[in-house]
Amino acid sequence: MQPSILLVDDEEEILEFLERILRVKYAVCKAENGKEALAILSTEAIQLVVSDVMMPEMDGFELCKAIKGNFEFSHIPVILLTAKNTMQAKIEGLELGADAYIEKPFSKEHLLAQMASLISNRSMIREYFASSPLIHMKSMAYSKADEQFLELLNETIDKNLDDPALDVEKLAKILNITRITLYRKIKATTNLSPVELITITRLKKAASLLLQGDLRVYEVADMVGFSSQSNFARSFHKQFGMSPTDYLQTKQSETKL
CATH class of the missing domain: 1.10.10.60 (Homeodomain-like)
Structure with missing residues (x-):
């Protein structure tokens, strides 16, 4: 089965672009802000979240904080996408528990590689745990x-x-x-x-x-x-x-x- 991922962005064109490049390898869910994303997380078995930072209702930083501070969701890796390329923005995202921080504009290959790495690394660690006494x-x-x-x-x-x-x-x-x-x-x-x-x-x-x-x-x-x-x-x-x-x-x- 394809891993299920959640894309979060308030710009419909970007959501459609991301879905188009990712749906070959992943089962894609979409949300337009952090609040919608949390509602989806409560009903779907999501394995990774890719979120924009600048959004209305609840931005990406707030969403990341909510995910990492929630008992049911804290295991889900989060990739933040942002046009903010300041060091302070990167530090803020990582301090809130983001697993990766990718600046816009980004290459499709970079995003795919980061996503695959996060998912496969967790699979390897789980397998190592199960096979090691x-x-x-x-x-x-x-x-x-x-x-x-x-x-x-x-x-x-x-x-x-x-x-x-x-x-x-x-x-x-x-x-x-x-x-x-x-x-x-x-x-x-x-x-x-x-x-x-x-x-x-x-x-x-x-x-x-x-x-x-x-x-x-x-x-x-x-x-x-x-x-x-x-x-x-x-x-x-x-x-x-x-x-x-x-x-x-x-x-x-x-x-x-």
């Missing part, structure tokens, strides 16, 4: 708000790992947010479903427990909420490309070097 969940954060959310989420899952029935409903209740909001935030931030993220967190905890060296595989499997050692071993191998025993032997060999 000891990498913390907060490594996927791109804002302070996301870091705090992922730390709290990891801590909450970790405290309830021995519950084999832990799911998004229980997590939402513990965190005191709606199930739908939590599902959307987890999916948008990690590109994983809550079930997948819970499973990976179980397996990562298992990896750290195995390294302690004083627990058997079946004990670790039980401690992180797996119903059987065989199910645990299959899941571990599927996620990290090696069995729990092989993982432990590999780490022990690395320590001796």
